[in-house]
Amino acid sequence: MLKVQEIRELIKLVDQSSIDEFSYEVEGSKIKMKKKSAGQQVIVEPARVVTETPAPIQPVQTAPAAPVVQVDEQKQTSKEENVQETNLHKITSPMVGTFYQSPSPDADVYVKPGSKVSKDSIVCIVEAMKLFNEIEAEVNGEIVEILVKDGQLVEYGQPLFLVKPE
Structure with a gap:
C-alpha cells in the first residue's frame, strides 16, 4: 500500500x-x-x-x-491581491510537506506576527518524506501574518508568511 x-x-x-x-x-x-x-x-x-x-x-x-x-481559489486570490496592494513579501513553501512553527513540539515558535527577521532567519520547518527542511525568511523585515497553521499540509509555492520588508 x-x-x-x-x-x-x-x-x-x-x-x-x-x-x-x-x-x-x-x-x-x-x-x-x-x-x-x-x-x-x-x-x-x-x-x-x-x-x-x-x-x-x-x-x-x-x-x-x-x-x-x-482549493478555494477565490480566497487565495483575494489574499494575493492584498499582498500586491500592500507590497508585502510572501515567504512560500519550496516543497510539498507538513508545516511546523517550532523545531519540536515543546519548543518556542521560530517567529510570530511582529517578529523581526533577517534574510537568513529560520521562520519554520517543512517536513517532507521524514526530512525536516528549515525555511529561511529570504528578506529583512517584520512578520505581518502567518498564513498556515502548525501541522498543516502545504503545497509547493503556497504562501506561508507575509513579511513587511525593511
Missing part, C-alpha cells in the same frame, strides 16, 4: 505534467487520478481478489469515490 506522502508526490507530479488521467496499481491497491479544471480527483479502490473457482458473474460494487480535493 502506498503511503500518504507517496500519494501526495504522485498528485504533485500529475498536476505539473500535461497528462489528464493517471492510473497506478501496486500491492493490491489501485490509484486513479483525473485532472479537472477546478482541482483533482483521487480515487483509491481496493483491488479485486481473483479466486481459482469460477463464480457466477455479478455486478461489482466499488468503494464510493473519494471527495474531490479543491
Whole structure:
C-alpha cells in the first residue's frame, strides 16, 4: 500500500505534467487520478481478489469515490491581491510537506506576527518524506501574518508568511 506522502508526490507530479488521467496499481491497491479544471480527483479502490473457482458473474460494487480535493481559489486570490496592494513579501513553501512553527513540539515558535527577521532567519520547518527542511525568511523585515497553521499540509509555492520588508 502506498503511503500518504507517496500519494501526495504522485498528485504533485500529475498536476505539473500535461497528462489528464493517471492510473497506478501496486500491492493490491489501485490509484486513479483525473485532472479537472477546478482541482483533482483521487480515487483509491481496493483491488479485486481473483479466486481459482469460477463464480457466477455479478455486478461489482466499488468503494464510493473519494471527495474531490479543491482549493478555494477565490480566497487565495483575494489574499494575493492584498499582498500586491500592500507590497508585502510572501515567504512560500519550496516543497510539498507538513508545516511546523517550532523545531519540536515543546519548543518556542521560530517567529510570530511582529517578529523581526533577517534574510537568513529560520521562520519554520517543512517536513517532507521524514526530512525536516528549515525555511529561511529570504528578506529583512517584520512578520505581518502567518498564513498556515502548525501541522498543516502545504503545497509547493503556497504562501506561508507575509513579511513587511525593511
